[in-house]
Amino acid sequence: GFVKIDHHRKKRVGFAEIVFGEGKTSAQILAIVQSLRQRNESVLVTRISQEKAQFIREQYPEMQYHEAARILAWKNEETSVADNKGYIAVVCAGTSDLPVAEEAAVTAETLGCNVKRVYDVGVAGLHRLLDNIETIQGATATVVVAGMEGALPSVVGGLIGNPIFAVPTSVGYGANFNGLSALLTMLNSCASGISVVNIDNGFGAAYNAVLINQLAYKGAESN
């Protein structure tokens, strides 16, 4: 039967369902949260505004709102006792890419994975990246977030050996075309070990990185 499907997913990341908050009303989100909490499931809502989060927290004050990441989360006890082994690196180019980087970092942390942040290390000032390269080299997997020309994953890809999940952001103007420029850059990267997610999709990159950290520390049978 197909009931195995969801079970599989839950076992791996400890979450039955992750809620995409954008375009949902407070009432719709509350209904989903209620249904998850009744089953004592962990809850992760992405792209939720402060106002909507506040509305949910009136009923569930123990839930935490991460402002920069725009994430509302709560973990049950099972999820909380993470193994605490290994970490993923979240790297970003500039201050404006921060919300996407934080979406990635908080997602990973909520899914029970350690995170090291390496922010504001864009290629135009290479020494800042080189000063932090060992932190990135030591990660199990790396999320690289960049807007404008999106060159950072290529440079990081030439310096490290773990798998990179590249996230183009919509930061920029003019011929940036809302992130198209960074997206194409990353898809065409001549460095190996890089794959790409949608523009501004910090969540998606982090989800992949967490899967890999689990494979590395729990082995493939965790699949």
Added chain:
Amino acid sequence: GFVKIDHHRKKRVGFAEIVFGEGKTSAQILAIVQSLRQRNESVLVTRISQEKAQFIREQYPEMQYHEAARILAWKNEETSVADNKGYIAVVCAGTSDLPVAEEAAVTAETLGCNVKRVYDVGVAGLHRLLDNIETIQGATATVVVAGMEGALPSVVGGLIGNPIFAVPTSVGYGANFNGLSALLTMLNSCASGISVVNIDNGFGAAYNAVLINQLAYKGAESN
């Protein structure tokens, strides 16, 4: 110093350098191969035509040409004694996607990783995919190759739990725009655990999948 960089890369996949054959002359490729062979390095040349491969094989008859994959390869002894643990799945939608799927499969095999091929399981005939789903679920990581509308990764993503590297192909016509349609489909996938490489880049997806199989079976210290 920066000399550590290449060393790092070699340690992980056992290859000092992988050669992109497209747009290089037979003479240029021969020169690179000679330089690698002199140092007894393993050799992997992608996107190389039968004619050019034949030219190289006149000097190095022990090198093997994989016609469907358009790959020329040779492994030294070190690389050959792979651990033989785990496997990656290479899944493709239709017969026309086969060259890209084979580029992925042969790349992975040359890098010392086991591969299970699940071909011709496009979404328009769902039962074929469902008949093979356990093979895919058992893999450490999965490469999904699809042209036309490129919907296969989304469907696979809803059925399995290991990380998926999606490869859009340029197969199609009209509003396919040489693979743009499949590329956008995969970037917008609403399933989690999917990341994307360039159109027709079977090599890139396989490289990522192999990295992950190593992390799962050798642990993160293999990094």
Added chain:
Amino acid sequence: GFVKIDHHRKKRVGFAEIVFGEGKTSAQILAIVQSLRQRNESVLVTRISQEKAQFIREQYPEMQYHEAARILAWKNEETSVADNKGYIAVVCAGTSDLPVAEEAAVTAETLGCNVKRVYDVGVAGLHRLLDNIETIQGATATVVVAGMEGALPSVVGGLIGNPIFAVPTSVGYGANFNGLSALLTMLNSCASGISVVNIDNGFGAAYNAVLINQLAYKGAESN
């Protein structure tokens, strides 16, 4: 003469004219409605806001406003006595596609056709679709609404045999490009029996499906 044209159209769907409300002022819509009501014609206004609908309903309180669908409608007695045979299925992938799905469903109902709604059955959780597939298989024609990567029509197309009218929605972000991604996916579908209407055009898909239900139950002479 050309006077036959409009007569033809009216006979088939029982409506002399369907009003596209977007970009029309309340006053302009009222004028059109008045002219139709004076001739005792049924009225169907799509893409009309609650405010504008309220303005019209002050004069014609018997008209009904369908909020989710953003449709204002009234049927004369002739149209009301529909044959009640057969039904069309309206299928959608996610909650955010609901307004477009409802535009389709309410349009079909207003045109006198039965509708079965199969909502929130996106491909990332295939079992939800499979649980409802018999409802879809039993329809005369099917409207499939999907945003993001728009893969749903391809999957449905491989499972059923009636004609599918696919509606891409503008739901998504980043490389979705306001529905372009879903549109291209649907145009490139490798399943047979699928044709496509404009992004967010629930009305257009339903109109086609209703035509076909009439052909199936009244025969081609209804043409």
Added chain:
Amino acid sequence: GFVKIDHHRKKRVGFAEIVFGEGKTSAQILAIVQSLRQRNESVLVTRISQEKAQFIREQYPEMQYHEAARILAWKNEETSVADNKGYIAVVCAGTSDLPVAEEAAVTAETLGCNVKRVYDVGVAGLHRLLDNIETIQGATATVVVAGMEGALPSVVGGLIGNPIFAVPTSVGYGANFNGLSALLTMLNSCASGISVVNIDNGFGAAYNAVLINQLAYKGAESN
């Protein structure tokens, strides 16, 4: 089980599988044809060149090659005894659109449906279309094929009442962008009752039209 799926499809159009010839070798096509013929299945191969067709016909001389349509076909006895009721109209704008129109017409005929061809009736000479409008009005469903600006479906859509499947062609130059212009025109049509298939996809439009002719003459239970 899922075995019902293909059975369903076959029952409706009398064909187990339709082969897309483009990008397949003569040998690959021969293998598929052999497998179908051994089970006495009808065969329809689209987008196949004269040379490849000749190769197949050396073994199966009873198969017919339709040069303008680039289709190779053979019908078993079952398929041949079509009901012969109703017809679809295939309409095209100019001489250059003929290959696509013929792909549609021959597809429909091979699937056992009557076809009336109304060719070279582009909008720049409206009287030619008006002279033939009754033929189109009498059809169960209509396929309209047009390149360049692709305006023909909109004009036909204002004059007739049966469902229209619009096929943009890649005929044109400059700002035509290989059929993009005609595609957008058709998707944006302000006439009701029009849906669209991929650029140059005469097959897809005909398949839909045949489905509808069957619904109209055999009723929805033929589904």
Added chain:
Amino acid sequence: GFVKIDHHRKKRVGFAEIVFGEGKTSAQILAIVQSLRQRNESVLVTRISQEKAQFIREQYPEMQYHEAARILAWKNEETSVADNKGYIAVVCAGTSDLPVAEEAAVTAETLGCNVKRVYDVGVAGLHRLLDNIETIQGATATVVVAGMEGALPSVVGGLIGNPIFAVPTSVGYGANFNGLSALLTMLNSCASGISVVNIDNGFGAAYNAVLINQLAYKGAESN
């Protein structure tokens, strides 16, 4: 010298300079108007809001604001005594195209040319166009304004013999891409005698049509 240039322009249309109001402040527009009025020049300001126009009219109450056209104009005596020979036709497809059609019509009238308006004659209801075709055939030149799929100029072009200036509008949604669809349609028209101006540029089309009416009634020496 180059002083002849402006003189030339003025002689032909009776206006030294035409002001594009969009993106200019009330103060900037007032300054330009003042400078023209001091030299007793006729004034034509396009794309000016009611508010800004009101601001100018406080100082020059004799200037006329055309609300639908968003034009503010005043003609000196010289310009007023137009020859009154011939006329141009301004044709539009739907109600939403009206602002652009009015920009064309009022521009032409302000430049001293007679205008006949033929509005709401879109191709989806061909009889409305055919009922008015003689008015269009009698014009010296024709401006055709259409949004959505923009098919109207092609149809008109097949029915009349005078030069057509086609204006795509940004009216539509989804795959309309803000007028791109109508623009491409018009550029690819297979009817002869059609040329195209920018999306929503009613002014530009009218300017051309007026030039031609003058050539036809004053002869080429008016050049």
Added chain:
Amino acid sequence: GFVKIDHHRKKRVGFAEIVFGEGKTSAQILAIVQSLRQRNESVLVTRISQEKAQFIREQYPEMQYHEAARILAWKNEETSVADNKGYIAVVCAGTSDLPVAEEAAVTAETLGCNVKRVYDVGVAGLHRLLDNIETIQGATATVVVAGMEGALPSVVGGLIGNPIFAVPTSVGYGANFNGLSALLTMLNSCASGISVVNIDNGFGAAYNAVLINQLAYKGAESN
């Protein structure tokens, strides 16, 4: 009736039909030419290769092939006795634009209109244009042909007063995108009196210019 349409067209330009040669076989073109010659009609075939033209000229040696323009033409006596009044200017930017400029010039001459050619006057060497500006100013209408950045019509438009038909060419490379760059430039021109035809459509621009020369010298009753 609608028979008036073609008659109208013929009266104005003296040609019953103009044949677009591209994508037609020699045999198809011959058939059209034969049918026209039997009715003693003038013949104008555009976009026809030397080989195909030679094939036609074997039967009709009196027809003339214009190599640079790729036009095959023959005028009956009626068309030949043109009024010989006025002229149009055909202006082009560089040597590579010559085929399109010649298509325009020969079209106009074949339609019985005088032409003055002003070639190789691109904006990068402004003095060449200024040296010839009086020839252009003296024309009834002007065709301006330019590739690369397509800036020439804007500059000419600021210097002359007659109507300009701008033809973007596909000449260029890289970010030229096969003429898209020049097309956009011309559509956005801030000079008045410019309208645009399709990329490389020298024929279309010339047809318009000839219409206007007739209006100027025969008056609007020639319509």
Added chain:
Amino acid sequence: GFVKIDHHRKKRVGFAEIVFGEGKTSAQILAIVQSLRQRNESVLVTRISQEKAQFIREQYPEMQYHEAARILAWKNEETSVADNKGYIAVVCAGTSDLPVAEEAAVTAETLGCNVKRVYDVGVAGLHRLLDNIETIQGATATVVVAGMEGALPSVVGGLIGNPIFAVPTSVGYGANFNGLSALLTMLNSCASGISVVNIDNGFGAAYNAVLINQLAYKGAESN
């Protein structure tokens, strides 16, 4: 070490860092400004609104806000004693391009370079440009700013010999596509000596022009 990098940059333009104000909060900008002022560094903040600038100026009233340019700046004594040799020309086509032109001019002035402004000299009125051409010819380097069709750099490039930095602006509508039209025009310019920066990036063009003025007057050892 890599510390040399920033030192290099500062020496040349006298600024340690230039702040891109867009998308930064007042607080973030204040923090950066404070850190620079503490080290007595010159400060240049681009794309900063009046409100944010006012917030900073409450603490640093000696800083100057350039409204049209949207720049906030302050120079230390070192930077102020510029050599005062040579100048760059900032040329723009129309009034709407002024904000971008001013961003360029004020940037250059703040970096210690003389500027001559040549504004409102668009190609549609060529004499205005020709009247000012000697000013432009006398500059060390030229910034040319233009929206709409963006033809100005090509024309200027044919008339002068110093290096031109072309800035497309987002001014325009319809087929302008937010500056894409002007950008493509400038990239395809057939005049030599032109290079291009991002849409609306007046800062970037000025920065380049200032570098060159320094090279010309201080020699390459200033590098």
Added chain:
Amino acid sequence: GFVKIDHHRKKRVGFAEIVFGEGKTSAQILAIVQSLRQRNESVLVTRISQEKAQFIREQYPEMQYHEAARILAWKNEETSVADNKGYIAVVCAGTSDLPVAEEAAVTAETLGCNVKRVYDVGVAGLHRLLDNIETIQGATATVVVAGMEGALPSVVGGLIGNPIFAVPTSVGYGANFNGLSALLTMLNSCASGISVVNIDNGFGAAYNAVLINQLAYKGAESN
């Protein structure tokens, strides 16, 4: 008068005219070369094939053909006695970018400027770039050539202080879109001091760099 224009240009780079060979016949190129040689002018023909160059060299055997650069050149005595001061750096990312890099290098050398080549230093192997950075820092101006994702100029821009002319190449596949990816990357670069020329336009970048080397060593009066 305008005769000064060309004189100006010649004085600066020592060349009256530079010939773009692409799309010109051997005969056309020969005619231009002859006319230049008769006036003893230096000659520079870009984008000329070996065959065409050979044709010219039969008459002018002293002219030199640069195969990798596809340039044919000859310098008169005046041009030859260059000052020999300073140099420009030509940097490229990979072997496939070599033809464009050589077009730049040979153009600069032919215009009498010293060149230092720094090839195959793509960002995926950063140490190669860092090993050569002092050569680039020492140049008066730098040409950076890169295909694929085109990230090299951003990285170089963060490491050096002289003006960079970035050249995107059409090298790549898939989502590279013939150089569009690299072009957008370079236009969006967050490093200062970078401007961009058309895809594959090595000539244009070199021309600019040479202008600047002259300004630096001859001063602005060389203008």
